[in-house]
Amino acid sequence: MTEKPRAADPGATGSVPGGSAPAEQAAGDGPRVVIRNNRKIGKTEEAPAAADAGADVPAEGLVEEAEVVVDEIEVETVDGPIPAGPPVVDAPAQPVDGGAVAPLGAELEALRAELDERTRDLQRVSAEYANYRKRVDRDRGLVQEQATGSVLAALLPILDDLDRAREHGDLVGPFGTVAEQLTTALGKFGLTPFGEQGDPFDPTRHEAVAHQTSADVDEPTCVQVMRRGYQLGERLLRPALVAVADPE
Template sequence: MVTSSPNEGEEKEGPVIRDKRRIDPETGEVRVQAGGSPAPEAPADGGDGDGKAEQGGEEVAELRRQLAERLADLQRLKAEYDNYRKRVERDRVAVREQALGQVLSELLPVLDDIGRARDHDELTGGFKSVAESLEAITGKLGLVRYGEKGEPFDPTVHEALMHSLSADVTETSVVDVLQPGYRIGERILRAARVAVADPDPEAGSDEPADEPDGPDAESGE
């Protein structure tokens, strides 16, 4: 006797595939849902999609504006810091030169004595060694001696104590240095005291005139 299985004669169920596409690929018609209404359409142009895009664009523009403001603030702060750093460095150099100037100004009479002794060949022995050491130290500190015969007269660095006319110069020049000048950098500690000479406007007017040629000149007529 043949017995049948309880499931015999029944079809086995496979996977169920439901096509949820809104447009029927065969007819091209809009499919009607089970309730009788067409499937909802995607939002048309100008709907919620464009609204969100417009809102996103406004947010990006606002972020760019804030970024530009922060960048401008950073650039302004950097410029202010650079100016402050330069001002501090300039003030530091000025304070250093001022302090050195006050100290070295007290040594100028000693340097003058050394210079006079050298001019009279009295700078000898131990005094010479001390003098040269002192001049070397002041030179390392930035002290510069200036003022030479023959250089053009400059009222900003020279003090004219004597004045004369000379046919040997073509411009106002230093003809003698009575006391040398000293400076540190651009700071003048003491102007050079000098004698100056201007070109003599009558130089050359005393030359004898050329004698006329011819028999009249020889006879004196």
């Protein structure tokens, strides 16, 4: 069935051959959409009946042009900026075939193995450095303690003289004050005297120079102290010289 050519719209300008859109619209008209349909009339098609006796019938081989005009199109405007849609994320590229996966997997395994090796190296170096710091701190402490012990050991004979002067009652007046200040100052370095009469005998701290028996003791006891012993912290500087009484 053929379509009749529609009469030109009064509000539209002349159309350009070849199916181009109208050049411009009439003032005051709304948006218009023109759809054209070009068909070539063949020999077997019947010519459309004319609307009146004077209508022209398209000749054979000519192009029949039909247009459909949509008079009104509602256009909705939006105030403000148009909201942006969700970001477009490109899908990860998929391998064309399984042949490219094997080299990537092997390279990934090699990188993981190298990372594990470097991690173990770092842990080993960290442990060695921690042990080195502990060893250095321990050695530094031992050197400092040995140096302090050497100085204090050189002062022990002076302390023995002060003890003998104290036993004879000579530490009086200014001399006694100086002796007490010296003992206090040496105590700040960790020097501690030991060895008193009546202490249990300890062979690791006492050096027995005399033995006797007594019914007044239940265990070996220091009954006389000839020379006091000294220790620096837990370190023994000098044992005490004592006389020991064993039980009968």
